[in-house]
Amino acid sequence: MAVEVVYRSSRDLERLFMDKAEADRHDRMLELAEKLAEVLRQAQPALDERQAEELGIYMAKHRELFAKAFRNQTDALDELLAPTGA
Amino acid sequence: MAVEVVYRSSRDLERLFMDKAEADRHDRMLELAEKLAEVLRQAQPALDERQAEELGIYMAKHRELFAKAFRNQTDALDELLAPTGA
Numbered sequence: 475m476a477v478e479v480v481y482r483s484s485r486d487l488e489r490l491f492m493d494k495a496e497a498d499r500h501d502r503m504l505e506l507a508e509k510l511a512e513v514l515r516q517a518q519p520a521l522d523e524r525q526a527e528e529l530g531i532y533m534a535k536h537r538e539l540f541a542k543a544f545r546n547q548t549d550a551l552d553e554l555l556a557p558t559g560a
Numbered sequence: 561m562a563v564e565v566v567y568r569s570s571r572d573l574e575r576l577f578m579d580k581a582e583a584d585r586h587d588r589m590l591e592l593a594e595k596l597a598e599v600l601r602q603a604q605p606a607l608d609e610r611q612a613e614e615l616g617i618y619m620a621k622h623r624e625l626f627a628k629a630f631r632n633q634t635d636a637l638d639e640l641l642a643p644t645g646a
Binding site: 502506513518521546548552555 | 588591592595596598599600602603604606607611614615618619623624626627629630631632634637638640641642
């Protein structure tokens with residue numbers, strides 16, 4: 475038996491990390507996701523709250539690709555699209 | 561009477577521009593908007609097609625702010641949020 479240090483984001487108390495840097499990353503992802511959901515819901519008030527949350531998390535998880543797309547590399551998002559081939 | 565040159569994006573035949581650079585900008589905005597709508601709908605298949613389109617256009621119109629937000633300046637999006645003060 476031993477006491478050990480674990481880390482978590484105050485935005486998601488259930489997810490524990492052994493590594494502080496990973497916990498930081500998770501926290502930053504959730505911070506962006508929350509802000510995105512808020513902005514999407516303001517732009518489209520009819521948007522379902524849960525859908526807005528999930529879209530925010532989805533985009534925040536792929537923030538690098540979205541950052542590229544918003545900076546004139548629209549094709550960066552192709553990586554997220556399922557192949558249409560057989 | 562005179563003949564004049566006007567410009568338009570093949571993605572939006574109704575909007576005419578006197579300035580080619582503006583037409584280009586409009587075309588790039590719509591290109592990003594379409595891709596965003598496609599990605600959002602893939603991430604959330606239950607998302608209404610019209611809502612996805614409008615969210616895509618909204619984000620593409622504010623691409624600079626979203627680019628910043630996705631590059632670790634989450635607060636950039638605060639500019640889009642309506643003031644909550646009285």
